[in-house]
Amino acid sequence: MIQIAKDVFQIPVTPRQLVNTYLIGSTLIDAGVKFSGRTILRQLGNHKLTAHALTHAHPDHQGASAELCKKLGIPFWVGAKDKSAAESGLVVGAMPNPKHPVAIFEQNFMAGPGHPVDRILQEGDRVEDFVVIETPGHSAGHVCFWREHDGVLIAGDVLRNINFFTTMPELNEPPAVFTADAEINRKSIRKIATLKPQVICFGHGPAIRGAERIREFANRLET
Numbered sequence: 001m002i003q004i005a006k007d008v009f010q011i012p013v014t015p016r017q018l019v020n021t022y023l024i025g026s027t028l029i030d031a032g033v034k035f036s037g038r039t040i041l042r043q044l045g046n047h048k049l050t051a052h053a054l055t056h057a058h059p060d061h062q063g064a065s066a067e068l069c070k071k072l073g074i075p076f077w078v079g080a081k082d083k084s085a086a087e088s089g090l091v092v093g094a095m096p097n098p099k100h101p102v103a104i105f106e107q108n109f110m111a112g113p114g115h116p117v118d119r120i121l122q123e124g125d126r127v128e129d130f131v132v133i134e135t136p137g138h139s140a141g142h143v144c145f146w147r148e149h150d151g152v153l154i155a156g157d158v159l160r161n162i163n164f165f166t167t168m169p170e171l172n173e174p175p176a177v178f179t180a181d182a183e184i185n186r187k188s189i190r191k192i193a194t195l196k197p198q199v200i201c202f203g204h205g206p207a208i209r210g211a212e213r214i215r216e217f218a219n220r221l222e223t
């Protein structure tokens, strides 16, 4: 577990921060793939969880959600439009081509089972000392978590900071094959850039400090 800011920890579930989860206060954000439960619990150590929230219901984020919610008896919070995928466990249906071999692989070998959602997350809702920001595009119900007073943003997959082939840090849009609507996601990139986040925590790759790089990236995007 890597401390990023006050009461904010990154919990990578793979080497090289290829897939990350986060602890904010006592809420776990995202849960890796279906094999990630033990890795997350081991890194949490004595930290008690009171809730589990998702940035979005994709196989590399909801994998261990059901297991952890059941084991720890904690509620499951998900963006409104990702609720049905989170509950059914059929989490690649809204990708551009659910029959793509990569999507089939993710559904069969990475996704966890569905789990009942206890609370839907919408713009302006509070989670710990963060506010929910709706950021659709990568999935319809994708949300970020934003703490204004020190500029910490849990950005999920609106952007990534890794090259999935080299595993080197690289700020980029999420891969098209996993993104329901790339055009709407670009609007969400611009939306989070206007927040001027000082610490940006990604679902994939290491965190970035300072708002400049995300501002430049958003400005370079085609409309």
Ligand SMILES: [Zn+2]
Binding pocket: 058, 060, 061, 157, 203, 204
């Ligand atoms: Zn992801």
